[in-house]
Amino acid sequence: MNENILNFWYRSIEVIFKLPGAKVDREKFLRQVLTKGGATQDQVNNAIETTPAKAGISKLLIEDISNRAIRSHKIKVTLASVAAGLPGGLLGIGAIPADFVQFYWHVIVLIQKLAYLHGWPDLMEEEIDRDLISKFTLFIGVMLGMGSAKKGVAIMTEIYTKSALSTAKRFLDSSIAKIIEQILLRLGINIGRERISKTIGIAIPVVGGAIFGITTCNAFGTMGVNLREHLSKLPFAVSME
Numbered sequence: 001m002n003e004n005i006l007n008f009w010y011r012s013i014e015v016i017f018k019l020p021g022a023k024v025d026r027e028k029f030l031r032q033v034l035t036k037g038g039a040t041q042d043q044v045n046n047a048i049e050t051t052p053a054k055a056g057i058s059k060l061l062i063e064d065i066s067n068r069a070i071r072s073h074k075i076k077v078t079l080a081s082v083a084a085g086l087p088g089g090l091l092g093i094g095a096i097p098a099d100f101v102q103f104y105w106h107v108i109v110l111i112q113k114l115a116y117l118h119g120w121p122d123l124m125e126e127e128i129d130r131d132l133i134s135k136f137t138l139f140i141g142v143m144l145g146m147g148s149a150k151k152g153v154a155i156m157t158e159i160y161t162k163s164a165l166s167t168a169k170r171f172l173d174s175s176i177a178k179i180i181e182q183i184l185l186r187l188g189i190n191i192g193r194e195r196i197s198k199t200i201g202i203a204i205p206v207v208g209g210a211i212f213g214i215t216t217c218n219a220f221g222t223m224g225v226n227l228r229e230h231l232s233k234l235p236f237a238v239s240m241e
Helices: 003-017 026-036 041-049 059-084 098-117 130-143 147-162 174-203 205-231
Strands: none
Touching: 003 098, 003 130, 003 174, 026 041, 026 059, 026 098, 059 098, 059 205, 098 130, 098 205, 130 147, 130 174, 130 205, 147 174
16 A cells, blocks of 8 residues: 555544534434434434434434435535635645545544434544544445445444444454555545546636536535445444334
8 A cells, every 4th residue: 555645544534533513513413403303302312322213213314314414515515626626715734635625524524424313322432543533434435335344334333332332442453454455545546536636626727616516516425325325224223122
């Protein structure tokens, strides 16, 4: 693996994790969206204490709320991508490009929202380190449709389940590490393509910005749906009572 890609990834995601709004408050989020969706107060409280599925929240409501979240972030990330392709557009953080920052900020936030809707415990209770970033990288791999990432998330699900929805133990063993490498190699290719798209955006500001926005919109929407569909099939999304 290209060590530069590896270091860039971990360093960049750590920076994004620390940006305002990157952490989703699980209780606040579930209370807000489930109440707005028509769930009873008892259901909402139970969903926060256990999982939405165990609280009797319908799969249709979870799917509807999930799709709304995907659409909302897709619109926001697309508008930001167009702005990044215009003259005097968004600024990056240090050596991290602006389009990369805004895209993966929305990805990280959406991962948390979809995970909590589908029964996962608080993903951000742990300190921000390579282990936590690796867990989110597995989710991103699922968003990219990678089978190896789905296997990694399955392993992670088992660990959380055995921990009774508490903070999972460190799990970055050799098999998971190999999956992470595969995902980062794939992301390395994507990062390169994004840089090419951004270069086009600079050369042809208005047209380039529009093309970059459309590409981002399509990619983000597909990634969100991929994750939603996979999470809906995991044990956390099903009432086991």
